[in-house]
Amino acid sequence: xxxxxxxxxxxxxxxxxxxxxxxxxxxxxxxxxxxxxxxxxxxxxxxxxxxxxxxxxxxxxxxxxxxxxxxxxxxxxxxxxxxxxxxxxxxxxxxxxxxxxxxxxxxxxx
Amino acid sequence: xxxxxxxxxxxxxxxxxxxxxxxxxxxxxxxxxxxxxxxxxxxxxxxxxxxxxxxxxxxxxxxxxxxxxxxxxxxxxxxxxxxxxxxxxxxxxxxxxxxxxxxxxxxxxxxxx
Numbered sequence: 017x018x019x020x021x022x023x024x025x026x027x028x029x030x031x032x033x034x035x036x037x038x039x040x041x042x043x044x045x046x047x048x049x050x051x052x053x054x055x056x057x058x059x060x061x062x063x064x065x066x067x068x069x070x071x072x073x074x075x076x077x078x079x080x081x082x083x084x085x086x087x088x089x090x091x092x093x094x095x096x097x098x099x100x101x102x103x104x105x106x107x108x109x110x111x112x113x114x115x116x117x118x119x120x121x122x123x124x125x126x
Numbered sequence: 127x128x129x130x131x132x133x134x135x136x137x138x139x140x141x142x143x144x145x146x147x148x149x150x151x152x153x154x155x156x157x158x159x160x161x162x163x164x165x166x167x168x169x170x171x172x173x174x175x176x177x178x179x180x181x182x183x184x185x186x187x188x189x190x191x192x193x194x195x196x197x198x199x200x201x202x203x204x205x206x207x208x209x210x211x212x213x214x215x216x217x218x219x220x221x222x223x224x225x226x227x228x229x230x231x232x233x234x235x236x237x238x239x
Contacts, residue, residue: 020169047225056135058216058231059170066225074226106169110225113158117169 018043022107022118029125035094037121039107047110048090049074050082052103053120059106065090097125128153128221130200132230139207140238147202147233149217159200160218160227161191170216176200187211212237 020041029035041048046067051059051074061074063082071082079101083091094101102125107118131150139145151157156178162170174185181193191202200217214232221228 056231059229061226061228064226108169113160113175113220113225114172115160115162115170115227117171119167119169 020116020118022121027123029097032096035097037092039090040088041109045109045111049108050092051106054103099125101125128219130217130219130230132233134233136234138236141209142206145204145207147215149200151219157219161202162216164214209237
């Protein structure tokens with residue numbers, strides 16, 4: 017069963033704390049993504065990764081960085097989280113144009 | 127720039143009624159187009175995809191969509207809506223590369239008994 021797994025599903029952090037969101041996929045897809053979803057804005061692309069250590073900024077990379085040391089794992093890091101980074105974060109992977117999404121991590125920064 | 131617009135933020139239909147969710151695209155050339163569905167507390171799932179060819183494409187669960195170059199549209203349809211179709215529907219188009227999709231803001235579908 018093809019799957020993208022995100023951990024944790026829910027997270028509450030204080031402003032200024034560091035945040036690590038983790039994502040794994042079992043399909044050996046080369047391309048992976050991090051999106052955030054906010055009401056009325058749809059999905060916004062934060063970073064795209066084309067393979068191990070081959071990452072590119074998406075449309076809203078400011079305040080985020082990523083790490084991909086293994087093809088099956090893609091991490092999103094928030095250094096010193098801000099309240100405007102409260103959102104639902106989705107990891108995804110793709111093959112031939114079809115994108116597979118995880119169930120999301122709901123991050124609240126207080 | 128490549129983009130999609132979903133003009134209806136929310137649509138309400140009665141169970142058993144027909145459905146059309148609208149999507150307008152902006153794209154240089156003939157695009158690939160996608161519809162995704164997001165059920166409550168889930169990630170997005172592919173509903174159907176259009177690659178240049180037959181303008182009507184079939185998806186899962188009785189959904190279909192029709193591509194129109196003259197109208198720059200890719201509307202989603204279903205003949206008879208079921209309560210389990212209650213979800214948010216997103217239209218998407220590749221932006222710059224096939225691996226990078228731009229999503230519309232989504233249309234929230236509510237189904238009344």
